[in-house]
Amino acid sequence: MKTYINPERSTWANILKRPLFDVSDLHQRVTQLLNEIRELGDAKLRELTERFDGVQLGSFVVSEQEIAAAEHQISEELKEAIALAANNIKAFHAAQMPETRKLETAPGVICWQKPVAIEKVGLYIPGGTAPLFSSVLMLALPAQIAGCKEIVLCSPPDKNGNIHPAILYAAKVAGVTRFYKLGGVQAIGAMAFGTATVPKTDKIFGPGNQYVMAAKQLVSMNDVSIDMPAGPSEVLVVADETSNAAFVASDLLSQAEHGADSQVVLVTNNENTVKQVLAQVKSQLAQLPRKEMAEKALSNSILLVISDVKEQVDLINEYAPEHLIISTKDYAKLADQVVNAGSVFLGEMTPESAGDYASGTNHTLPTNGWAKAYSGVNIDSFLKKITFQEISSTGLQHIGPAIEKMAAAEELEAHKNAVTLRLKYINQNGTK
Missing domain, CATH: 3.40.50.1980 (Nitrogenase molybdenum iron protein domain)
Incomplete structure (x- = not known):
């Protein structure tokens, strides 16, 4: 020290330099794996699972029987602890749900923003040196509260082809809709591109090792959104x-x-x-x-x-x-x-x-100095916000001339004309 x-x-x-490493070679290797997953789908997932996790799987899907069995494999004391944590996480995140407020910015001009849940989210939960079932609660519960329709979870299998029972139990408690035995780059690629077995998601969340982090960063460039950069x-x-x-x-x-x-x-x-x-x-x-x-x-x-x-x-x-x-x-x-x-x-x-x-509070947080620009995971992480506007004839008369002047100054004549035509119509027909 x-x-x-x-x-x-x-x-x-x-x-205060962070313990960073050269990722140029890492990114090259991960890019190659991702390209092969995109091209070969499930066949590549099986090959990589055997290579990196040391197990041959007939199916990546976690069965209902496995989920039910997991519930019997963990103690009542741990179930009670998970329940307490889940209740607190739900309370904290539910309080963050935004309200829709309509605002009249000018007479006859009404604007508002509507929060809409991201439809399909993918959660990556590490299962190596520490089975992070707490991360399941931190990610799946806010997704459930936000209203995400599909909550997909991937976690690496052990040598016997099983996911840690606490991870499966927490996933059931937190409302995960699909469970897959997939770890590492193969899990990120599957959720980013979609395969015959694993659905493509719209945003991927969760911690992982340097390979997982590299994969998340690479797929975020063209295929899917991610929670945040992390190290x-x-x-x-x-x-x-x-x-x-x-x-x-x-x-x-x-x-x-x-x-x-x-x-x-x-x-x-x-x-x-x-x-x-x-x-x-x-x-x-x-x-x-x-x-x-x-x-x-x-x-x-x-x-x-x-x-x-x-x-x-x-x-x-x-x-x-x-x-x-x-x-x-x-x-x-x-x-x-x-x-x-x-x-x-x-x-x-x-x-x-x-x-x-x-x-x-949520434990999925920005690292490596990204707290200067990023928040930790919260309810907004699972929402997108769509803006709406509704303008009456009176409203367009209020703001139309300003729009015409601004459009003309930017030399965008079609923009100006879209307002000019409407103002002429109003002048000829009134504001009824």
């Missing part, structure tokens, strides 16, 4: 002399155990806090089942002592973290100044884990 004491502002960008997960924790070092360390390790390429950043106002947190990290790390993975992430972690609060805020907004945890005495004051972050966790009793699972 690298420690920096009040580094010069000019060095921040270099210190390895990250957290920035702000602490001070009042912070509980054990809590801070647990938050850092929560992020580190996601993967070796996760980025972990601590910002504090004093060196003693750094020492206390490091001691706690060492103690807690030894107890983690995913210790080796967390250690790799921690080897690239960054500890920053920045005495000035304004500089702390500037650094946060420049870095634009996916997760921001503010565990300081005056956390509310600092939080008011944050303009770039995916999701913010306030106070020492608010761990990142809460947002990852059950507080109700």
Whole structure:
């Protein structure tokens, strides 16, 4: 873990570099696979599933019997936990549904915007080192609330050709309409292009490894929309002399155990806090089942002592973290100044884990500094908004002359004529 004491502002960008990799060769390989999926369909999906997942599948479709069996394979305690999380996620996202309001912008000119659900959405749920069934809730529940007609889920099968039962159970709870045993590039290609078995979707959501992320970016150029650009997960924790070092360390390790390429950043106002947190990290790390993975992430972690609060805020907004945890005495004051972050966790009793699972907020968030321009997944992610306008004769008389002048200035005579003809008609026939 690298420690920096009040580094010069000019060095921040270099210190806070994300652990990125050269994707040129990766994109070339993924492009080739996507082209073959587009051309060969299900046959290519079977070949890639056998090559990458090590299993031959007679069918990619998850049967009703498998879904029913999954329900019996998980404990009642986990079902109750999923139910609690689902209720909170539904409540938070349902409150985001926009209302349709008609506005008279000028006499006789009425405009409004109507939210309409995206008809077919595809959800990718990783199932490798960690079966992320929580992501099913985070994606499928807002899709269901928004009114998406088709919610397609793809998740990689294990060596026995099965999807983790918790993923299937969460999918049933959250209203998924179609389930497929597909992982990696083959899942993204199938949902982007459609095959004989898998329907083409209009927008693809969900996390994944570098191959999945590359595939999503490539198909988004011509074939399908995606939720957002994404990379390895990250957290920035702000602490001070009042912070509980054990809590801070647990938050850092929560992020580190996601993967070796996760980025972990601590910002504090004093060196003693750094020492206390490091001691706690060492103690807690030894107890983690995913210790080796967390250690790799921690080897690239960054500890920053920045005495000035304004500089702390500037650094946060420049870095634009996916997760921001503010565990300081005056956390509310600092939080008011944050303009770039995916999701913010306030106070020492608010761990990142809460947002990852059950507080109700969505955990699908922009990484790699994209929080400067992107929101995390929310109800709007599953909606498109269509504008309407209705103009009466009186209304056209109010705005028509302005339209004529503007169209003429842009030398678009047909645009002008479309108004001129109507105004002449009104003058001859009245405004009835």
